[in-house]
Amino acid sequence: MSELIRLESIVKSFDDTVVLNGINLSVAENEFVTLLGPSGCGKTTTLRIIGGFERPDEGRVFFDGKDITNMPANQRPVNTVFQNYALFPHMTVGENIAFSMRVRNKPESYIKDKIKYALKLVNLDGFDGRRIDQLSGGQQQRIAMARAIVNEPRVLLLDEPLGALDLKLRQEMQYELVRLKKELGITFLYITHDQEEALTMSDKVVVMNEGYIQQEGTPEQIYDEPVNAFVADFIGDSNILPGQMTDEKLVRINGVDYPCIDGTEQGFPPGRLVDVVIRPEDIDILPYGQGQFNGTIISKLFIGVHYEMLVQSEDGNIEWLLQNYDQHDVGEKIGMKVDPENIQIMHKPKSEAESARELDL
């Protein structure tokens, strides 16, 4: 896959507030890339810079090897699906979809076919005469997609397109989007603050915070090997604990030594203070006294597939979050163990201010 979009050290501020702090990003042709982060992390600004709605203060934007930093939005070979859809309320569905083609003076017969094709693609056959205010949120979302793709962009930019939909519809639309992406064979650059959405749809996830890229990788990498506490915390439930390397591939958490798979080679020599991430589903429950450590269950929630429990360590210092298919009662004393490969060792941020920033590894 060849590179289609490249951002080089993009810096952007609004009224003295630095929103983007030197973003470098590469998006390959036909890739589904998701920018993931909390609100205010700079993901929307990044998208707007690619769409041409904002100019970066510093840095360059390349498209297919060409510098498009100063190219106006209406000449860029990308199209955007806006968060609030931005459908033209004074036009019908058909007129909305036809807009970009009429701007380009395409023949009416071509436009007609294209509208038909696009409506079929988003499963809204025969909607061309409808008014925008007659559509539900989900339908508007589909029309916004249809309007953006008839122009045959090489990249579709999607700014939290499912944000305004309810949960059920959102899950349906996730499948729709992946299907559309496959049928169209174009690159998707997707923005969301929903980690589940990011993990289910993307080829590559880019986690952002405070204007820095925290981590880039496949959904599996991001989930299984978060590079810092922010990523671990943002992606799914996790136990994030302070620890110290006591020996080669041995980490001490709350007075107990656990074998792990990271050592000097990975940059964690004995003596180094670290953060440790253990996913709640990776903690196994054993009879009391038979595990690596013991605790008492202090609360239990049934959440559909599994139970979620809070377990207090015996010295009372730590509360562990556990997810397990088996039922245990509140008050029960249990033993627990974690396999070495499920212990993810991370660098500690060097200072409080740096805690959210990109770490040089």
Added chain:
Amino acid sequence: MIAKKRFAVPFIIWIIAGTVIPLASIAYYGFTSRSGGFTFANITAMFQHDHMQALGLSLLLALISTVICLVLAFPMAMVLRGSKYGKQGFLIFVIILPMWMNFLLRTMAWQVLLERQGVINSILVAMGLPRQEMMNTPGAIVLGMVYDFLPFMILPIYNTVSKIDNHLIEASYDLGASRVKTFTSVVLPLSVPGIVSGVTMVFIPALTTFVISNMLGGGKINLIGNIIEQEFTVNSNWYLGSGLSLVMMVFIIASMLLLQKFDKTGGENLI
């Protein structure tokens, strides 16, 4: 329901006293001759040559003023839309500021400026240029109308354009439209409700004014408003005045209906 209806009573009394009774009286006088019998003469009097001339001139000057107001107001409304919040408030304040002064005073101020011995002519003479006859011309009346009614055009248009979602404009660019195309295909159609109310609020008072034409036309230029006023005050012919007023009302209603045709977005209908 009954309790709620009770709150409408003051308004209903107001409407009956201020609108229904006067309208009914005008209708009565309009179809009554001096001798007291029923007649169409007061209505058909509009077709007399001098009345038609006045009506034509009124329509023309009102139309010119409205177009000038529109051309001035739209860019101003767009500038307001684009400016920062604090600055926006200040600009609106500046636009409304003249309205704090009495309408007659403001119009009188133009007399002082435009007179033969007035401020503008003094400046022209001082610069060695010939004196201009500016008072008592149709141009002076149009100037007065634009000056007095411009805020009524800016505010409704600003109100509408400020509500246009910026994402719609961005979407238009995103889909490849130029600035001109974005303006004509997105901004302008979405501004129609504001334009319609602005045009209504300028065109109707401009069509019926007699104060501005009295003060800046020096009684030499007769608009239809002046003729109706003279029938009521100078000639004490309430019958003819009412008849002509009724014809004017038809013109106003017709122009409002015409305007509504443009406002396809529906919603706030004026009639």
